[in-house]
Amino acid sequence: MRFAYSDDLGALKEGTRAFLDGQNPPERLRREGGLELWPALEDMGLVDIAASLPLAEAIALFEEVGRTALPEPLADTAVIAAPLLQSLGAAGRRPQGARVAICHADAPYANHADTADFILLLDAQRVVWLARDAAKLVSVRSIDPWRRLFSVTGQGDTLAEGDAAREACAYAAALGATAAAAELLGLADRMIDLAVVYAGTREQFGQAIGSFQAVKHLLANARVKLEFARPVVYRASAALDSPVAVSHAKIAATDAALFAAEQAIQVHGGMGYTYEADLHYFMKRAWALAGVWGSREQHLAVVEQAVLDGGIAIGPHNSFES
Amino acid sequence: MKVLVPVKRVVDANVKVRVKPDNSGVDLNNVKMAVNPFCEIAIEEAVRLKEAGSASEVIAVSVGAGNCQEQLRTCLALGADRAILVETDVDPQPLGIAKALAALQEKEGAELVIFGKQSIDGDNAQTGQMFAALTGMSQATFASEVKVGDGKLEVTREIDGGLQTLSIKLPAVVTTDLRLNEPRYASLPNIMKAKKKPLDVISPADLGVDLTPTVEVLSVEPPAEREAGIIVETVEELVDKLKNEAKVIS
Numbered sequence: 326m327r328f329a330y331s332d333d334l335g336a337l338k339e340g341t342r343a344f345l346d347g348q349n350p351p352e353r354l355r356r357e358g359g360l361e362l363w364p365a366l367e368d369m370g371l372v373d374i375a376a377s378l379p380l381a382e383a384i385a386l387f388e389e390v391g392r393t394a395l396p397e398p399l400a401d402t403a404v405i406a407a408p409l410l411q412s413l414g415a416a417g418r419r420p421q422g423a424r425v426a427i428c429h430a431d432a433p434y435a436n437h438a439d440t441a442d443f444i445l446l447l448d449a450q451r452v453v454w455l456a457r458d459a460a461k462l463v464s465v466r467s468i469d470p471w472r473r474l475f476s477v478t479g480q481g482d483t484l485a486e487g488d489a490a491r492e493a494c495a496y497a498a499a500l501g502a503t504a505a506a507a508e509l510l511g512l513a514d515r516m517i518d519l520a521v522v523y524a525g526t527r528e529q530f531g532q533a534i535g536s537f538q539a540v541k542h543l544l545a546n547a548r549v550k551l552e553f554a555r556p557v558v559y560r561a562s563a564a565l566d567s568p569v570a571v572s573h574a575k576i577a578a579t580d581a582a583l584f585a586a587e588q589a590i591q592v593h594g595g596m597g598y599t600y601e602a603d604l605h606y607f608m609k610r611a612w613a614l615a616g617v618w619g620s621r622e623q624h625l626a627v628v629e630q631a632v633l634d635g636g637i638a639i640g641p642h643n644s645f646e647s
Numbered sequence: 648m649k650v651l652v653p654v655k656r657v658v659d660a661n662v663k664v665r666v667k668p669d670n671s672g673v674d675l676n677n678v679k680m681a682v683n684p685f686c687e688i689a690i691e692e693a694v695r696l697k698e699a700g701s702a703s704e705v706i707a708v709s710v711g712a713g714n715c716q717e718q719l720r721t722c723l724a725l726g727a728d729r730a731i732l733v734e735t736d737v738d739p740q741p742l743g744i745a746k747a748l749a750a751l752q753e754k755e756g757a758e759l760v761i762f763g764k765q766s767i768d769g770d771n772a773q774t775g776q777m778f779a780a781l782t783g784m785s786q787a788t789f790a791s792e793v794k795v796g797d798g799k800l801e802v803t804r805e806i807d808g809g810l811q812t813l814s815i816k817l818p819a820v821v822t823t824d825l826r827l828n829e830p831r832y833a834s835l836p837n838i839m840k841a842k843k844k845p846l847d848v849i850s851p852a853d854l855g856v857d858l859t860p861t862v863e864v865l866s867v868e869p870p871a872e873r874e875a876g877i878i879v880e881t882v883e884e885l886v887d888k889l890k891n892e893a894k895v896i897s
Contacts, residue, residue: 336838340724344832370835 330385337374338385344369345393351603357470360397360440367422375403380500381563384507391511394610396471398436400504401427405497406445409452413484413493418454419443426457426477431498432617434465434474444477447494455481469613471606499565501618506558506578512611513551513578513585519604520544520589523596534592543588547581554581569631572624579621582611648795648817650693650702651757652727653748654686654709656718657768666869673768673867682718684830685763687725688823691830692793693761694726701795702759704728708751710744710858712736716846723841724833730846735858741769743851743858745777750854752782757818759800764789764822775822785815789824 330338348362366372375383383404390399406425410416419425426441428434430448438444444460446453460479467474485493521544524535534540554577561567561574586608590597597604615621631637658664659681664673682690696702707722709715710733719730733747752760762775779786787802791810794801804811805824833841851858879885889896 333839333842336720336724336842337835340833340835340838347832368834369832370837374835 334382334385338389341369341371341386341389342392344371345389345395349393349395351606354394354396354471354603354606360437362395363397363424366397366399372399372403372422375399376407380404380408380503380565381559384503384558384562387504387507388511388514391508391610391614392515394471394512394515394607398424398426400501400508401425401436404504405500406443408500409445409493409497410484412496413452413489415454415484418482418484426475427497427501428477429494429497429501429618431619431623432501433476434467435462435477437473438462438475438477439464439473444479444481446477446479446481447490447497449491449494450486451483452485452490452493453481454484455479467613469606469609471610472613495568496565498618499568499571502571502575502624503558503561503565505614505618506554506561506574509578509582509611509614510551510555510558512607512614513547513554513582516582516585516589516604516607516611517544517547517551519607520547520585520592524592527594540592543591547585547588550581550584554578568627569637572619572627575619575624576621576628579611579615583615586611648696648702648759649704649706649755649757650696651706651708651748651752651755651760652686652689652693652722653744653760653762653774654690654707654718654722655683655763655766655768656680656709656711656715657683657766660684660767666867670866670868672864680714680717682721683763683766683768685765685767685823685825687763687830688825688827689761689763690722690725690727691828692821692823693759694831695828696759696793696795697726697728699795706731706755706757708733708748710735710739710747710851713848716848719846720841721833723844723846724838725831726837727844729844732846732848733851733854734848735851737858737860739858740860740862741771741773742777742861743856745774745781746856747851747854747858748774748778749781750856752778754854759817760784760820762820762822764824772822775820779820782818782820784818784820786820786822787813787815788822790821791824791826793821793827 348365375386387400402425405427406419410418423442426435426438426444428444428446435444438460439462441457444455444457446455459481460477462475462477465474465476524540524544525533527534557577558574561570564570589604593602593604596602632639657680658675659679662679667674690707693702693705697705705727707719707727707730709719713734715732719732723730731751760778765772775788776786787800787804789804790802791805792803799814799816800819802813802815802821804813879888
């Protein structure tokens with residue numbers, strides 16, 4: 326398997342980064358407003374491109390989404406709802422430009438459901454398509470100020486039941502966990518970058534704190550963890566039908582992001598904990614994403630079960646197998 | 648009306664540059680490169696002219712090494728119709744670039760050439776003016792507004808203390824100031840389409856020009872480090888320091 330972007334995908338990733346760096350800087354996150362960037366995301370073609378690319382390619386864009394902690398819930402519409410509706414033969418339900426919020430056992434509170442056009446309710450028994458106006462929403466507070474969560478109830482159109490609903494539910498879980506993992510990679514990358522910049526400018530004992538070995542080690546360890554998580558997430562994006570690959574990816578990306586957050590806080594010292602530092606927006610998004618689309622414990626149980634069942638070849642002599 | 652837009656590959660504006668240890672120039676190793684911001688404004692203006700029906704074709708052109716193709720692709724994604732790279736291993740200087748562009752303009756028959764007013768690396772602000780002198784085309788520099796009329800342009804320039812409006816005949820050269828427009832972001836579909844747009848690579852010899860530098864850079868020095876400030880306790884202390892240490896008042 327080749328874990329490298331094609332030139333075309335590299336250009337799309339670069340274009341996405343340029344746009345998001347320009348339009349979603351930390352100054353925007355500080356304003357804590359609405360999802361006013363959604364029309365621009367549509368104009369940029371980001372929603373359509375992310376929905377049309379295979380997930381193995383789309384995750385390159387979601388690393389960039391995570392890198393700027395984009396508040397607009399792009400993954401819900403482009404990565405989960407679009408392929409899910411396609412697989413259920415209901416792609417026509419979503420008009421061009423419509424935004425979809427997702428409510429699922431692994432992500433029970435629909436993000437920005439209050440301004441979505443439609444809500445997709447998934448459980449093992451039924452998949453329901455609900456217009457926002459027909460939904461009853463109850464607000465739930467998230468640790469991330471940019472995630473507006475709602476519990477959702479309401480009567481809508483049933484898109485699938487029984488086995489079909491179970492399959493759709495599992496598919497959505499794999500899509501959601503992998504997209505979240507990709508965003509977590511981007512968040513880890515950004516938090517390390519912020520810490521590196523701070524370590525290069527903050528002086529102590531007459532020199533930049535980044536020149537001290539103890540500080541270098543913190544950041545080097547965070548970078549190593551991130552680089553080891555990256556191929557695991559890429560693999561999952563190309564193997565969505567493997568629950569072990571998806572769970573492994575969510576665990577690795579979550580661990581990398583939370584570790585990067587912890588090291589970045591340490592490097593920033595007391596500043597990192599304050600509202601004045603930008604770091605906390607990225608850290609809170611990482612905490613929030615760590616808890617949705619399956620907790621670490623839930624995914625660890627999947628991997629453990631696969632090991633105990635003999636489904637994974639473990640040990641050093643199997644390092645480069647499968 | 649064909650519009651030619653020269654663009655330069657420069658260090659990204661967000662990168663903090665470092666001078667090479669031997670003071671021979673700026674260290675470009677592993678540094679992010681981008682389209683010169685003023686050239687980006689020039690491309691945007693040309694594309695807007697085309698969208699308004701005033702221009703028929705927008706051609707982005709660069710003079711430099713092979714990797715300038717990356718920036719030309721960016722210009723194609725922003726809306727240029729085709730691109731030309733005059734490829735050279737020589738680090739070109741304003742006069743050489745102006746000569747190459749003059750030869751290219753004659754070949755292409757462009758009626759309007761829109762330059763960025765300067766590049767953010769050399770800060771020379773010379774190429775557009777040299778090009779106008781070489782071609783004899785009318786010029787309007789530091790433009791903050793461009794209106795196309797019948798065979799002429801009305802250009803508003805930012806000058807000290809106000810604005811100056813000029814009327815110039817086509818063919819013409821315009822150099823763009825910062826407030827002429829706000830460049831768009833390349834949309835993802837346009838980035839994909841840009842891959843298929845034509846990008847021709849030619850050599851200076853094809854244009855019959857010699858790019859050998861005529862100016863030698865003797866030394867590049869970083870700006871002096873700013874000294875830390877001090878907090879004074881009283882106005883009297885401040886006046887004393889200004890008078891006796893800084894010697895800026897008597």
